Amino acid sequence: MTDPRVLSQQLLDRLAGSGELTPVWSEAFAAVPRHQFIPDMIWTTHDAELVPLRRAENPQEWMQRVYGPAAVTVQVDDGHPLVPGRRGRYITSSASQPNVVVRMLDALDAQPGMRVLEIGTGTGYNAALLAHRLGGENVTSVEIDRDLAEHARRALATSGYPLAVITADGTRGYPPHAPYDRIMSTAAVQHVPYPWIAQTRPGGKILTPWGTHYHNGALVSFIVNRDGTAQGRIVGNVAFMFLRDQRIYASVDDEECDETTARKSQTTVTPYSVVGDYDASLAIGMKVPGCSVIVVPDPTVELTGTLWFVDPDTDSWANMHYQPHTCVYPIHQSGPRNLWDEVETAYHWWRQVGCPGPERWQIMITPEGQQVTLTETSALATTEWSIDPMSAVGPDHRDR
Ligand SMILES: C[S@@+](CC[C@H](N)C(=O)[O-])C[C@H]1O[C@@H](n2cnc3c(N)ncnc32)[C@H](O)[C@@H]1O
Known part of the structure; x- marks a missing residue:
């Protein structure tokens, strides 16, 4: 089965059946053809390595994966496969799981007429969904990788969503189109770049996957205050690859650990x-x-x-x-x-302290940095400690 219309309908049915696809986004999901955004070569995992899967060689599997429930890897090792034989080690770009895409779009709370900046264009699929609902003139998307940005630009134009795709480091936002009502990052951060706050209008929102070295798995929604600060709460559980300059490099060589x-x-x-x-x-x-x-x-x-x-x-x-x-x-x-x-x-x-869950954490961003505090359930009274977990750099390669 390789008919994209049938597979697309099955995807919509699955998302609607699980309650994840809300009426607000269902029209965009129905209208935007996901397969037009996925490159002809994708990557699949075999024996802990990433191997290419070419559409021309296996159109059926390619199409099934494009409309399947999992993320589709579209780039490894920043475009230069590290394992001999053109195999990849790390996922560096992917079209996210459809149910995560829809959850994030819902959490973004973007209304028609709002101006949105997306960080991490990848395939351009998410940008197309935003453009379908908000109008292409209201969406700007920034991608650090030149080849990915070029692919997304072409796919967006071919599909009828010719929005602004900027090849640049998204940690700087994109000042020429600011202020934004919403900023959405589709790559995770350990600390939110301050330009995102500076470029969001007061009352606007920033949605981003957020994590620490130990735990990569929170979706955080920030509200930007008039005084140039932003206050974030965890609104979901997602695991994304980190922004290029915030990757976490951690590995273990047990022979070296005596x-x-x-x-x-x-x-x-x-x-x-x-x-x-x-x-x-x-x-x-x-x-x-x-x-x-x-x-x-x-x-x-x-x-x-x-x-x-x-x-x-x-x-x-x-x-x-x-x-x-x-x-x-x-x-x-x-x-x-x-x-x-x-x-x-x-x-x-x-x-x-009572096994607090994600709803108890608050993340404050100021021009000086980031502060994480544990709050009471409803009020924002803080308990005894407050730390700054923005100490680290370096890659974690998960993306859901
Ligand atoms: C999970 S993918 C994005 C998926 C994408 N939104 C889509 O619909 O296909 C994350 C993307 O973020 C990009 N990225 C990583 N660091 C970045 C940065 N500093 N600025 C802009 N893009 C970045 C990666 O190259 C990758 O394409």
């Missing part, structure tokens, strides 16, 4: 508690800046593996070996930071 010389201890805190629990890992990420967590399952034994905690900036690492039917886990720590101790302390703190 457990015999590491500090040894043990814990009864389960791996699930600090990694699998969304609310806990969100809080740990806020409290333990610069620490990434990497799960390495043992491919030969079920439910067995190692959790790594790494901070490349200070050359610190910790690990926890896990296996089923145990309640005590061995810990090794090395480097100037005791990363496991920090994670465990943050986890106990999170429990002590």
